[in-house]
Amino acid sequence: MQPTFSVEQIQSQGVWIRWESASRCPCSKLNGRHGADADCTACNGTGWIFHTPQDTQALIQSAEFSPKIYNQNMVFEPGALFFSARSEHCPAFMDRITVLEGRMRISMLRSRLAERAVLVTDDALETLPFPIVSKTVVKQSTSGDGRGGIDDYDLDVVYLRSVNAGTNTVGTVLTEGVDFTVDYNSEGLGQLNWAVGDLKNDGHGHSTSITPNVGDTFTITYYTMPIYRVIDFPHSIRNTMDKSKDVGGRNLSMPIQFKGSLISDLRELFEE
Numbered sequence: 001m002q003p004t005f006s007v008e009q010i011q012s013q014g015v016w017i018r019w020e021s022a023s024r025c026p027c028s029k030l031n032g033r034h035g036a037d038a039d040c041t042a043c044n045g046t047g048w049i050f051h052t053p054q055d056t057q058a059l060i061q062s063a064e065f066s067p068k069i070y071n072q073n074m075v076f077e078p079g080a081l082f083f084s085a086r087s088e089h090c091p092a093f094m095d096r097i098t099v100l101e102g103r104m105r106i107s108m109l110r111s112r113l114a115e116r117a118v119l120v121t122d123d124a125l126e127t128l129p130f131p132i133v134s135k136t137v138v139k140q141s142t143s144g145d146g147r148g149g150i151d152d153y154d155l156d157v158v159y160l161r162s163v164n165a166g167t168n169t170v171g172t173v174l175t176e177g178v179d180f181t182v183d184y185n186s187e188g189l190g191q192l193n194w195a196v197g198d199l200k201n202d203g204h205g206h207s208t209s210i211t212p213n214v215g216d217t218f219t220i221t222y223y224t225m226p227i228y229r230v231i232d233f234p235h236s237i238r239n240t241m242d243k244s245k246d247v248g249g250r251n252l253s254m255p256i257q258f259k260g261s262l263i264s265d266l267r268e269l270f271e272e
Contacts, residue, residue, distance in 0.1 A: 014057030022094035117195035132190030162218035228260030
């Protein structure tokens with residue numbers, strides 16, 4: 001198989017990805033049902049342990065899109081990407097690939113699952129199918145001298161609105177920092193936290209909360225990071241010795257190509 005590009009191209013043009021190896025969790029066998037143990041702390045009930053993360057570069061060569069909406073929650077069928085990485089990387093089935101520089105904006109309709117906060121020490125964490133990720137936006141500003149300038153600011157949740165608690169009437173738009181916050185982990189992946197809105201009051205003990213109750217519907221638009229699951233690796237069989245022009249063989253680091261499918265539910269990233 002002839003390489004169509006060089007390792008140097010991967011270094012100069014590739015995007016940064018995080019490659020995590022996947023291994024079956026022993027709980028799948030130990031629970032006696034040959035399925036993942038929902039209470040397992042090693043795999044969070046998914047049946048897979050993701051380990052040995054490595055940050056490296058890869059070229060994105062082509063994509064397959066499936067933009068058809070398949071349910072009323074406006075969740076899209078996942079597309080797929082073909083990645084090419086250096087030969088020393090050899091992704092296998094179910095490995096997880098995070099495009100570190102990538103951001104995508106999604107909208108979905110959800111029912112609140114998190115219990116309402118009652119005490120100021122309570123959290124009311126809502127784990128969405130895709131983690132919330134901050135996106136840095138550059139905006140051209142204006143000034144009195146007419147030259148303007150550049151302002152950087154971060155966006156995560158763009159729009160959040162729910163029904164009025166316990167009703168089917170659409171309520172007002174919720175404001176970040178007032179009605180909800182976003183809690184980020186060490187990897188920069190966020191969860192919705194209703195606590196500040198659940199506890200909102202007029203200072204005299206009367207609730208002014210407009211957050212939904214458990215089971216109430218809300219709509220949310222936010223930024224996330226595309227994360228893929230390796231589903232095929234057609235070029236892992238490549239030989240690292242290229243003999244096409246030298247019958248004696250010569251060392252040539254040939255890229256490895258693999259295919260990843262966009263993961264449709266990433267709650268495995270958080271401990272429930």
